[in-house]
Amino acid sequence: MKIMVxxxxxxxxxxxxxxxxxxxxxxxxxxxxxxxxxxxxxxEAALQLKDKEAGTEVVVVSIGPERVTQSLRTAxxxxxxRAVHVKDGAADGSDSLGTAKILAAVAKAESPDLIFAGFxxxxxxxxxxxxxxxxxxGIPHTTTAVSFQKNGAIQVERELEGGxxxxxxxxxxxxxxxxxxxxxxxxxxxxxxxxxxKKPIDVKTVADLGLAGxxxxxxxxxxxxxxxxxxxxxxxxxxxxxxxxxxxKLVGKIKELGLL
Amino acid sequence: xxxxxxxHQMIRDVVRRFIEAEVVPNVEALEHGDMPPYDILxxxxxxxxxxxxxxxxxxxxxxxEKKGEPAKxxxxxxxxxxxxAAAMQLxxxxxxxxxxxxxxxxxxxxxxxxxxxxxxxxxxxxKERWALDILTLDKIGAWxxxxxxxxxxxxxxxxxTAKRTPDGGYLLNGNKTFITNGPYADTIVFICKLExxxxxxxxxxxxxxxxxxxxxxLVQSKPMRKMGLHSSPTGELFLSDVKAGPDRLLGExxxxxxxxxxxxxxxxxxxxxxxxxxxxxxxxxxxxxSLAYAKERVQFGKPIxxxxxxxxxxxxxxxxxxNVQNLVFRTLELASQGKSMSFAEASAMKLYAARxxxxxxxxxxxxxxxxxxMAEYKVEQLARDARVLRIYAGTDEIQIGAIxxxxxxx
Ligand SMILES: Cc1cc2nc3c(=O)[nH]c(=O)nc-3n(C[C@H](O)[C@H](O)[C@H](O)COP(=O)(O)OP(=O)(O)OC[C@H]3O[C@@H](n4cnc5c(N)ncnc54)[C@H](O)[C@@H]3O)c2cc1C
Numbered sequence: 109m110k111i112m113v114x115x116x117x118x119x120x121x122x123x124x125x126x127x128x129x130x131x132x133x134x135x136x137x138x139x140x141x142x143x144x145x146x147x148x149x150x151x152e153a154a155l156q157l158k159d160k161e162a163g164t165e166v167v168v169v170s171i172g173p174e175r176v177t178q179s180l181r182t183a184x185x186x187x188x189x190r191a192v193h194v195k196d197g198a199a200d201g202s203d204s205l206g207t208a209k210i211l212a213a214v215a216k217a218e219s220p221d222l223i224f225a226g227f228x229x230x231x232x233x234x235x236x237x238x239x240x241x242x243x244x245x246g247i248p249h250t251t252t253a254v255s256f257q258k259n260g261a262i263q264v265e266r267e268l269e270g271g272x273x274x275x276x277x278x279x280x281x282x283x284x285x286x287x288x289x290x291x292x293x294x295x296x297x298x299x300x301x302x303x304x305x306k307k308p309i310d311v312k313t314v315a316d317l318g319l320a321g322x323x324x325x326x327x328x329x330x331x332x333x334x335x336x337x338x339x340x341x342x343x344x345x346x347x348x349x350x351x352x353x354x355x356x357k358l359v360g361k362i363k364e365l366g367l368l
Numbered sequence: 369x370x371x372x373x374x375x376h377q378m379i380r381d382v383v384r385r386f387i388e389a390e391v392v393p394n395v396e397a398l399e400h401g402d403m404p405p406y407d408i409l410x411x412x413x414x415x416x417x418x419x420x421x422x423x424x425x426x427x428x429x430x431x432x433e434k435k436g437e438p439a440k441x442x443x444x445x446x447x448x449x450x451x452x453a454a455a456m457q458l459x460x461x462x463x464x465x466x467x468x469x470x471x472x473x474x475x476x477x478x479x480x481x482x483x484x485x486x487x488x489x490x491x492x493x494x495k496e497r498w499a500l501d502i503l504t505l506d507k508i509g510a511w512x513x514x515x516x517x518x519x520x521x522x523x524x525x526x527x528x529t530a531k532r533t534p535d536g537g538y539l540l541n542g543n544k545t546f547i548t549n550g551p552y553a554d555t556i557v558f559i560c561k562l563e564x565x566x567x568x569x570x571x572x573x574x575x576x577x578x579x580x581x582x583x584x585x586l587v588q589s590k591p592m593r594k595m596g597l598h599s600s601p602t603g604e605l606f607l608s609d610v611k612a613g614p615d616r617l618l619g620e621x622x623x624x625x626x627x628x629x630x631x632x633x634x635x636x637x638x639x640x641x642x643x644x645x646x647x648x649x650x651x652x653x654x655x656x657x658s659l660a661y662a663k664e665r666v667q668f669g670k671p672i673x674x675x676x677x678x679x680x681x682x683x684x685x686x687x688x689x690x691n692v693q694n695l696v697f698r699t700l701e702l703a704s705q706g707k708s709m710s711f712a713e714a715s716a717m718k719l720y721a722a723r724x725x726x727x728x729x730x731x732x733x734x735x736x737x738x739x740x741x742m743a744e745y746k747v748e749q750l751a752r753d754a755r756v757l758r759i760y761a762g763t764d765e766i767q768i769g770a771i772x773x774x775x776x777x778x
Contacts, residue, residue: 295416
């Protein structure tokens with residue numbers, strides 16, 4: 109079986125985030141990056157399948173600049189077999205659809221039996237790429253998996269509102285997006301990290317994938333107009349008085365705003 | 369080697385992630401509570417596939433031995449570069465020492481000293497019986513040479529004895545002290561002298577025995593209270609008429625007197641390169657903490673980092689960091705070329721690294737002032753822990769002796 113895992117490199121959870129000069133994205137110089145946490149669960153799910161089924165190949169795919177190599181090496185160190193790195197300035201500024209088109213082109217070349225992706229990315233929070241990718245490929249998909257099983261078909265428990273779970277079954281090839289906490293993500297083994305430098309990373313451009321002019325900032329249907337930190341203090345009301353008074357006022361507020 | 373490679377940095381990052389999640393929240397319990405370090409070390413081994421790696425290496429080594437092939441050099445033994453193998457050992461040491469040098473001591477004595485001495489002196493049967501379980505941390509080892517009356521003069525002053533018994537075995541007696549993992553060890557390498565009529569105590573043969581926890585006549589003390597390194601349990605061992613069969617004598621036959629000593633010496637050598645890595649971890653962390661504090665602590669209307677006397681300490685810390693890092697790089701570079709240091713060079717490295725770490729960690733306390741003396745600011749622990757580097761694995765004075773002897777006999 110062949111599994112493709114889509115991973116995105118995002119700013120590290122502890123990284124200090126400042127808005128860039130143009131006010132359109134964060135300042136990316138000198139900050140630490142990591143594999144998107146949701147994608148880490150996706151990768152772990154794939155590696156657990158590989159541990160169970162001999163002969164399973166795990167291919168990780170990522171789009172982004174040179175620094176993404178490090179995330180791919182980490183994934184290889186954890187146990188993935190190969191990596192595809194779409195490294196091309198022409199892919200910069202792609203919206204979810206652009207990203208999904210690039211991943212779809214890679215998937216067509218790889219024809220995996222199963223695709224895992226994180227349910228959303230920690231930076232964009234759009235949760236759109238996975239379903240768009242499945243739709244472009246014409247394969248079934250499901251999202252927010254919290255558990256995963258394969259007995260012939262794929263069984264997934266997915267998270268719904270209010271803590272409810274839904275069980276779905278899919279035939280392969282299919283795509284599953286993963287929720288964080290779905291599994292305990294392994295550390296890359298030390299030997300794995302050393303071995304990762306010998307595993308192949310296949311570097312591709314947008315043109316290699318036949319997508320010249322179809323992705324990137326110019327083709328994007330969504331553009332970030334402005335990124336800013338909401339000014340402090342607006343809309344905040346400080347309640348004063350003794351603890352009992354404050355609690356009383358707080359409960360009154362909650363009722364007044366119809367929050368309960 | 370002039371800088372850490374991408375792989376080295378990846379190892380560092382992933383190990384750091386583990387330490388933040390598993391070690392840092394437990395430092396208080398490890399240092400000031402009753403938590404022995406072994407379960408976290410085992411978790412560490414399993415998280416990074418180290419137990420598995422040890423098992424694979426061991427299987428290959430035993431297979432070679434059984435076929436009668438000669439032992440290969442460390443560097444090509446596992447189909448990986450010797451530099452890689454050394455880096456996989458030293459980087460975790462550096463990282464753990466930023467928070468808990470005691471854990472490294474406990475691990476180092478078990479794996480690096482106890483298992484290593486069984487591997488270098490034992491028969492294949494003995495290696496299979498005792499070494500593998502220690503290499504994987506399933507069992508904890510202790511290595512016991514020091515006695516109340518003999519430390520630096522470990523060989524000459526040793527009083528522990530083995531007496532031959534009529535059934536071909538031995539009767540062991542003696543007291544050992546300052547034994548790392550002594551209180552909890554499952555497997556103990558006990559070093560003593562063979563009592564023989566007509567041979568003066570100083571000339572007696574040195575024997576290494578492997579003992580198991582719970583053997584009649586063997587008592588393992590509770591952990592001793594000490595200045596620092598609290599996460600490494602240190603204890604005493606008392607042996608009275610412990611019966612040991614010849615199967616427990618490492619090598620399963622009595623060596624010549626000279627053999628016994630050179631074996632223990634080669635063990636010292638590995639220990640000394642580990643100390644440089646430990647020193648680097650402690651120096652790096654002390655410097656980082658000191659720098660942050662020097663920027664943020666304001667006195668006389670300025671950050672204290674603007675005072676030249678503080679700058680001098682920071683600059684010396686950086687010099688120490690660069691030098692010790694270069695020593696670690698040299699160790700790794702030598703390993704990747706399948707070479708090792710001379711005994712005198714290893715002594716010089718140990719001497720310098722230990723003194724540098726002690727000085728840097730003490731200066732960190734000074735930079736922090738009263739806060740430095742308080743446990744909350746961490747430099748206090750590092751200062752207490754660093755002190756031991758100048759005592760164990762051969763004191764400063766003993767290293768100086770080894771360096772000077774080598775110089776004077778060239
Ligand atoms: C935390 C800790 C863990 C340890 N773990 C172990 C262990 O696992 N196994 C083990 O066997 N031992 C262990 N040791 C013992 C350690 O190796 C000895 O403490 C060390 O070798 C010094 O011996 P000593 O304490 O008897 O000091 P001594 O030898 O009595 O030295 C006292 C002082 O005299 C100096 N001195 C001695 N001889 C000379 C000389 N010829 N020239 C100049 N100066 C000299 C020394 O340098 C020192 O300053 C441990 C010690 C500590 C503190």
